[in-house]
Amino acid sequence: MATPETKGLPASCECGYIRLTTPPQYRGMAHCHCTTCQKQSGSAFGTSLYFASDEVFPLPKDVEEKLSVYTHLADSGNTMRCYFCPKCGVRMMHSALLPDGTLRPIMSFKAGTIDGELDWKALKARHIFTRSAKMPLAAEWECFEGYPPDMAQKPKGEDGGKEKEKGE
Ligand SMILES: [Zn+2]
Ligand SMILES: [Zn+2]
Secondary structure, eight states: OOOHHHHOOEEEOSSSSOEEEOOSOOOOEEEEOOHHHHHHHTSSOEEEEEEEHHHHOSOOHHHHHHOEEEEEEOTTSOEEEEEEOTTTOOEEEEEEEOTTSOBOSEEEEEGGGBOSOOOHHHHTOEEEOGGGOOSOOOTTSOBOSSOOGGGTTSSSOSSOSOTTTOOO
């Protein structure tokens, strides 16, 4: 049986042009209901699977050459890097440069791009930024209006400084 935790998980975009492999060890998952994730996903929320940045970057050269990057400066001072397929437009990953120019230690893969075995049920992902949720939230879900306390050290969100609305 495959052991994705030690081998890394294959990930791909919708059209298959972008194919890469995650690091072996993921650091949690969250369903983010912030307004940016709604726009970016064109859906009710975005699901992120987190990894240590230094295990992802630098990217393999062939992958880096194919990926397009949407970069913007967040109100927090972070420079967001949003990696997507130039052919089908699927968002693959997010990372951020901190104001001092260093890479933020945690980055995320958009979880729906993962092809490998990923036990979504066992991960029990939390729902974050539910104050802007568009959909009903089940009572048994672990929900946070903004960031959970253990994620709050993130400087005002991966996407921007609009902390009240926007999360990961
Ligand atoms: Zn594609
Ligand atoms: Zn979000």
